[in-house]
Amino acid sequence: MSTGSDFPNLVSGSNQQNKVLVADDDPMMGEFLGAILEQIADVTVVSSGEAALKALETDAYDVVLLDVEMPGMGGLEACKAIKSSPDTSHISVIIVTARIGDKMEVDALDLGATDFIVKPFVAKIVLARVRNHLIMQAQARQLRLLSMSDGLTGIANRRCFDQTLENECSRAARTNTPLSLLLIDVDRFKQYNDHYGHSQGDECLKKIAKALTLSARRAGDLVARVGGEEFAFIFPNTDKDSLIAIAQSVSMHVSELALSHIDGIDGKVTISIGGTTLDGTNQPISGSAIYMKADELLYKAKEAGRNCAVIE
Template identity: 45%
Template structure:
């Protein structure tokens, strides 16, 4: 059974009646969160990361303008769409709210039909934007993350590992004798084989932070944050065995009668360093070593310590 994940809308208003009316109006279509003041709005926005906030302008202690400013100053919440709902109905009030970064402005007393239409429109735009962002980060052939997405995530995870001192494991995977496979069976068959290997690699990355990406040609890269070398090697060893277990015939290979892969990996330890390329270069060197040793195997550098 498919589980529908509703988009989240945070309703922020100091008036209990307004909160209740808006909440009841939106609940059939969305997951609704409620906040009664500015501080609670900021806390719940940071904790739940709603897709949209309906924000009252005139609230005690901290008005909607200040809440919006703080949302925009926080990298975690800066992209959340905000619709002001306000009793301030002068054109300059609306213009000021939009200049501050609000996505829309609804005047009280609000019309429920208008509120629903505006909310639906903004959330549809958000869904479409996220879909385009997702497509921009996916390799069209393998449906894994593409090189661009890997570069982004690798930079983030390398910085995080550098700050925390936690391990970061990275592996490069190359399909053995893939040129010979294409020459023997044709490029359409090569594409199918690459997709099969990519599915295995994607399935091996089970944690939310793990990432499998196509790096180029028949080469894949696997990123495993907070993963020690021994654990990463176990994951990769199962992956290598699973690929061989697909029993994709490869009569042109001098490695095995079936399609196989070679993997080079490395694990970073250390909270200092200058170049994020060090870990990648170590994994690339290990991949070369695996190929030189006969392919269809793993080579791993268990500790890459960044130097200051």
């Protein structure tokens, strides 16, 4: 099941392998730190500040250890770069230095470093320090996951959806690729709740959320619960023809649930769908603008008698 670019990583966050990056120009020191930390993490060792920043572009790390004195970019400068980029600012940075003093300590903390290791060091202490930072990183990951997921259905929530949609709109404009969006609303859901009660209403929403995830095809596809009985799907790099086929599959998966609804269409729970595509040649558009467009089309589907899709 794929539910979105950032989402699966966050979901599997708790059992994800811890990753530590070590930058030290002294090969013996790098090797020594690497050997110590391999007991608790997957370790990469590089020999310069520049190489550390390059490694961070391609891989996600939890903790970075930076030697202060390196030719070229030193540890403090690299720390500053890591902490000033939104992609890496959450990473714990530990400064490794032989010259600890008040000024160095204040400078490093001002730059966002989280801890120090003073050379020469005791292996057990390095291990304990880094382990503590890894635990804090895992907790932070867990909180990020909770803040992005819907408590009832377990799929992405509105916040995650809004952020992802903005990112995907920028990416679509940057890469001239199409971007598609579906809004899905459960028909006559108020009547469902009134008749069957809210707890069965919740069960109904959980089943629908699960059925919707069956239509996610690629890692970048994201399905979210964006309102009470409203769901939304983001499909990067997907054109209108593909979107029409996906909307059919979404309807099919929901009708296969065959959920009874005494006030529903033909006695069943049904959905209405509004969908739209940015064709990749459009001017850059905001997430809220494409959302409003899809919402208008969803309204048209409701007006047309529900249990149908309007894709434009």
